[in-house]
Amino acid sequence: MSTTETVDTAVHFNNWPNDQGFDTNREQRSPVELTVIGTIPSYAAGTLYRTGPGRYKVDTEHGNTFQISHWFDGFSQTHRFQLVPPGDAGSGMRVLYNSRFSTDDRIEYVRKTGSLGKTFSFGGVGYRDPCKDLYHKVQSTYEPPEGSPSFSNAGVTLSINMPGVKDNSQETDGAGAGSHIKTLHAKTDNFSYKQIHPETLEPIGVANQTTLHPDLGGRLSASHARSDPQTGDMYNYNLTFAPTPTYRVFCVSAATGETTILAVFQGIPAYLHSFFLTKDYVIICVWNSHLDPSGFARGSYMAALKEFDDSIPSTWYIVDRRQNHGQGLVATYECPAFFCFHTINAWQETSPDGAEKIDIVAECMSLKNTDVMKKLSYDFLLSSSTVPGARPAPETKDNGGNGQTRITRFRLPSVPKSASVPFSGDDSGKRAAGVAILESTSCSTLSPELPTLNPAYLTLPHRYTYAVVDRGYSTFFDGIMKFDSMTNETLIWSKHAQSPGEAIFVPDPNGLAEDDGVLLTVVLDGMSGNSYLLVLGAKDLKEVGRACVDGPVAFGFHGCHVSNTGRIRADF
Known part of the structure; x- marks a missing residue:
């Protein structure tokens, strides 16, 4: 049954509605077949997973509405x-869709x-409930099930067949006989992870x-673990605060676990959402999202985030x-202060x-400061928001949105192939730092994010490099970009009131x-309130096909694609 509804575009910035993608109180627990338009190439066959926030409002038992900020x-x-x-010959790709909240106990608690x-x-x-006293008795007596996976809100990135972890599934093959997908785990920016039935x-x-x-x-880690594209070995860091802020960089073997x-x-302790990996090295860049550990006592990352x-x-x-x-x-190397969510490659x-030294080239989506962290509240993202300063100013059109992200390339010159001081298990990193050279910045007027390749x-x-772009046409992303680092040319796919999510390259x-x-x-059609899986040619960003969902699919953060051939792409 269709959920299409008429949208009053007058209340939405630039007639570009997106509210439906931020508060989708909708699940599709049983797979349904979608209508496919166009031709999706057969090599795209497989499974695409997406994860991220599905809703931010909960109606409480006392008649009020709780809202996440x-x-x-x-x-x-x-x-x-x-x-x-x-x-058979002549038939096209079929697409099935299902979805589920992974936070039922959390929602019930609220x-x-x-x-x-x-x-x-x-x-x-x-949202702070003005009738909080009404809940006091309930808060003191109602507790979520201890260790409940559906109370955990981990859901930023996904890993397929994550090495080293116990499989909590009752089945020996989580996705059915013959499947290449044995386990599915959701990760976030701390040391926890959640297993989800694939x-x-x-x-x-x-x-x-x-x-x-x-x-x-240590409680902090990167949502974006990196894995070796050849071996599948997984890399990440773990950050502990006491007695001295300390980073531990580790590897989990795919072969042995x-x-x-x-x-x-x-x-310096910092919020590091991602990091870099080369053939021989793990590179942790502590950019300037510095943290005051005492701020965590107030219960959030933002309370611990220092001024830039x-x-x-x-x-x-x-x-x-x-x-x-x-x-x-x-x-170690140093460069002028910057901030980053996502590394590229x-x-x-x-x-x-x-011959005893090498250069490392590192690309990322950089920002000049951490202001964007505050701009990612619902007050600034919803197209219907009337909060002062929420809507992009007219002059930002074609000059980047609020993010002002850019593709940035650094060079770390003359990295020694052999360490001057052997690893002893506790390296303070106090050697003289080299200089990380800023080689180029690109695409600042497009404010690209969520990069892929x-x-x-x-x-x-x-x-x-492919990415979503924020040119100020909407309060969220307004297109998909292809950037050619050889010619500095860009291609853009964009349609009015169509809000895309992260692109996955197959x-x-x-x-x-x-x-x-x-x-x-996955794109939200803001006019109809329905979403669709869009398939674009990677050469020209022209549509080759789409699969239409009978309702909105929430804007997610990240996803992954597993080919029917069994090729599982590296975490990045």
Whole structure:
């Protein structure tokens, strides 16, 4: 049954409605077949998962409505698109869709108590109920099930067949006989992760990094773990605050499930959503989203986030990840202050300083400060918001939206192949820092985010970067971009009132060029209130097909695609 409804465009910024994508109180627990328009290439067959906030409002038992304030704290929901290859010549790709909230106990707790209680959040408590006393008795007696996976709000990134973790599924094969998808885990910017059934999307377990290694007890980590595109080994960091802020960079072997701590060093504690990986190195850049650990006592990341200080340089830590080298931290670099959510790629090049050194080239989406963290509240994202300053000013059109993100390339020159000080298990990183060179910035007028590329080029030099863009035409993303780093040219897909999410690159297995493939992105049609899975040619960003959902699909953060051939793309 269609949920299409008439939208009053007069109340939405630039007649570009997007509210439906931020508060989708809708699940599709049983897979339904979608109407497919156009031709989706057969090599895209597989499973596309998406995760992120599904809703931010809950009607309580006392007649009030509880509202989350920050987008990062919305109640997590997982989506699954099955792209089923043609059964015979002449038939087209079939697409099935199902979705499920992974936070039922969390939502029920809010419904009964009118609050999130002492739950840690990103943006802090949003709506404060003026009738809080009415809930006091309920808050003191109603507790969510201890260790409930559906109370955990982990849901920023997803990992397929994550190494080293226990499978909580009652089945030996979580997605059915013959499936390449054994386990599905949701991650967030702390040390916890949640297992989700890969077919039903039911949350079935929750754990943390201490199950990987007892020394990984720090509460903070990156949502974007990185995995070796060849071996599948997974890398991340773990940050502890006491007695001294300390980073532990670790690797989980895909072959054995064993975890090795590669380096331990002290550094300024910071909110680091992602990091870099090359063929031989893990690179942790402590950019200037610095944290005051005492602020966490107030229950949120934002309470701990310090004011941006451009007098303090960003620091890069280079960790050797080669097997049997055990060198740990091999070099540090510094550059002027900046902030970043998402890294893009990194690779190694020959150094002009001799065979014993290499250069590392690292690309990311950089910002000049951390102001965007506050702009990601629902007050600023909803197209119907009337909060002062929420709507982009007219002069921002074609000059970037509020984010002002840019593609930035750094060079870390003359990284020593052999560490000057052998790894001893506790490296303070106090060697003299080199200088990280800012080589280029691009696309600042497009304010791109959520970058992706052909996964075959991870840890290798790549030419094309794809991203959503925010040009100020809406209060959210307003297009998809392809950037050519060789020519500095960009292509853009954009349609009025169509709000896209992160694009996922699916390579053409018979292709020879870097941009042979398609992009998969979930788009909200703000006029109809319905979403669709859009398939764009990666060469020209022209639509080749779409699968239409009979209702809105919530704007997610990130996703992953698993090919029917069994090729599972690296985490990045």
